[in-house]
Each structure stands twice: as C-alpha cells, then as structure tokens.
Amino acid sequence: MKSVTGDGQDLAEVQRAHWQSTYGAHPGMYGEEPSAPAVHAAAVFRATGARDVLELGAGHGRDALYFARKGFTVQATDFSATGLEQLRRGALAQGMAGQVTTAVHDVRKALPLPDGSVDAVFGHMLLCMALSTKEIRGLVGEIRRVLRPGGTFVYTVRHTGDAHYGTGTAHGDDIYEHGGFAVHFFPRALVDALADGWSLEEVHAFEEGDLPRRLWRVTQTLPR
Incomplete structure (x- = not known):
C-alpha cells in the first residue's frame, strides 16, 4: 500500500517535487566532500575487488563523484532530474564524465539494469525516504537481482x-x-528482514548532522 498525504496525494510524488525544488534552490546543498558512509563503502568495495558501483539516490553527486575519483565506474540514479544535472556538471568539471553515468529513476519501479550486472550498490539514506515497507522490500529484491554473486550492498537509514x-x-x-x-x-x-538470504556483515550505529540524526550503516553481501 502506498503512503499518502492528508489530502490523498501520493506521498512519494510530493517528495519528488519537494526534492526537485530543494536542489533547484540550493545547488550542491550537501557540499563537495563525500559522506562518511561513502568513504567507508569505497574501502569495503575496494577490498572485495569491486569495479563498478550503482548508487541509488545519488542527488547532486558528492558520493558518486568520490567513488569515481577512487577509480570505480559509477552508475548514479535519483528521482530528481535537477540533482542529477548538477552531478553531470560536476563530473564534467572534474574530468570524470567517462566514469559516471546517470539515470532518472523512481526506486519503486524495477531497476533499469540487467541481472548480475554490478559489483556493489550504495544508498545513503535512500531506503528511509518516503517508501512503504513493501516498497523497501521490493527495492532490496531488485538490488539482489542486479548484483553479481558475492556483491556488496552498503546502505544507511535513520532508525x-x-x-x-x-x-x-x-x-x-x-x-x-x-x-x-x-x-x-x-x-x-x-x-534483519532485509538481510534474509544475504550475509549481514555489519550494522554500525552513528550520528550525523545537528539534531543529531541517528542512523545505522548496514553492510550485507550476496553468497557466491
């Protein structure tokens, strides 16, 4: 069942419009430095021998560009075309245009990738957006589908x-x-439910921002 607002609107569509206007009003709103979870994920991905990374909810691209600078080929998706345009401009300015591709995508739908086509997937606070539990389960099923055997998924969520x-x-x-x-x-x-059939490597608690926001950084891998 989809979540709706008080006036019956699809909450996810309302959120898409909100993020579009937010990125438009505040270009590069999160700065150029990568998030701490992305720095951690890059090290994990490198240790597993990953070469290509799918980032879900890439926004204006601070983490996607960091992965590219670390030598990964990056496929970046977001439901905000405005954010991804900022990402593309950043990739061009940093000489990374050949390593980063972008696609506007709503994660409530099937990922636009073949089965077993990526080594690693990263999502910083993407799973804890305005998605129902059913939609989150469906997304993790899609992530499992597109990962190669032994692939790693690192994500963060507010808890x-x-x-x-x-x-x-x-x-x-x-x-x-x-x-x-x-x-x-x-x-x-x-x-724990989302890790069913995976190897749950780590659930790391951390804080971010001024509130502070309280999050988990989760690392799980597919069996080979």
Missing part, C-alpha cells in the same frame, strides 16, 4: 532511536514528516 521518530506529521508505516521531508524510520527487525 527508531532518532529524535524525530514518532513526531511531526505521521503518514503511517513508521513514516514521519518534518520540514517537508518524509522519513521512514527503521526498526532493527526490518534491517
């Missing part, structure tokens, strides 16, 4: 220990909205 959990505008299914941004807060049981 139910976060100060914003249970406050703001409630949309059901552990989704709460603050300042126009809707977040699906993860209980630990959901992390």
Whole structure:
C-alpha cells in the first residue's frame, strides 16, 4: 500500500517535487566532500575487488563523484532530474564524465539494469525516504537481482532511536514528516528482514548532522 498525504496525494510524488525544488534552490546543498558512509563503502568495495558501483539516490553527486575519483565506474540514479544535472556538471568539471553515468529513476519501479550486472550498490539514506515497507522490500529484491554473486550492498537509514521518530506529521508505516521531508524510520527487525538470504556483515550505529540524526550503516553481501 502506498503512503499518502492528508489530502490523498501520493506521498512519494510530493517528495519528488519537494526534492526537485530543494536542489533547484540550493545547488550542491550537501557540499563537495563525500559522506562518511561513502568513504567507508569505497574501502569495503575496494577490498572485495569491486569495479563498478550503482548508487541509488545519488542527488547532486558528492558520493558518486568520490567513488569515481577512487577509480570505480559509477552508475548514479535519483528521482530528481535537477540533482542529477548538477552531478553531470560536476563530473564534467572534474574530468570524470567517462566514469559516471546517470539515470532518472523512481526506486519503486524495477531497476533499469540487467541481472548480475554490478559489483556493489550504495544508498545513503535512500531506503528511509518516503517508501512503504513493501516498497523497501521490493527495492532490496531488485538490488539482489542486479548484483553479481558475492556483491556488496552498503546502505544507511535513520532508525527508531532518532529524535524525530514518532513526531511531526505521521503518514503511517513508521513514516514521519518534518520540514517537508518524509522519513521512514527503521526498526532493527526490518534491517534483519532485509538481510534474509544475504550475509549481514555489519550494522554500525552513528550520528550525523545537528539534531543529531541517528542512523545505522548496514553492510550485507550476496553468497557466491
């Protein structure tokens, strides 16, 4: 079941419009430095011998460009065309245009990639966007489909220990909205369920930002 706003609108579509306008008003809003989870993920991916990375929810590209600088070939997706245009300009400016490809994509739909076609997948706070539990499960199934055997998936999510959990505008299914941004807060049981059939390597708790936001960084791998 899709989450909806109080006036019956599809919450994910409302969020798409909100992110489009936010990226338009604040180009490069997260800066040029990579996120700490991306730095960690790059080291994990390198250790496993990965060469190509799929980033979901790449936004304006600070992490995608970092992966490219580290020598990976990067496929970056986001549902904001505005954010991805900023990413493409950044790749061109950094001489990385040949290593980074982009695609506007809604993760509620099947990933536009063949089976077993990527070595690693990264998503920083993408899974905890305005997605229902059913949609999140479907997305992880798609990630499993496109990963090669032995492939690694690193993702981060805000969890139910976060100060914003249970406050703001409630949309059901552990989704709460603050300042126009809707977040699906993860209980630990959901992390464990999403790792069914995978090897769950790590669930690392960390904090980010001024609130601070409380997150888990999850690393899981497919069997070979």
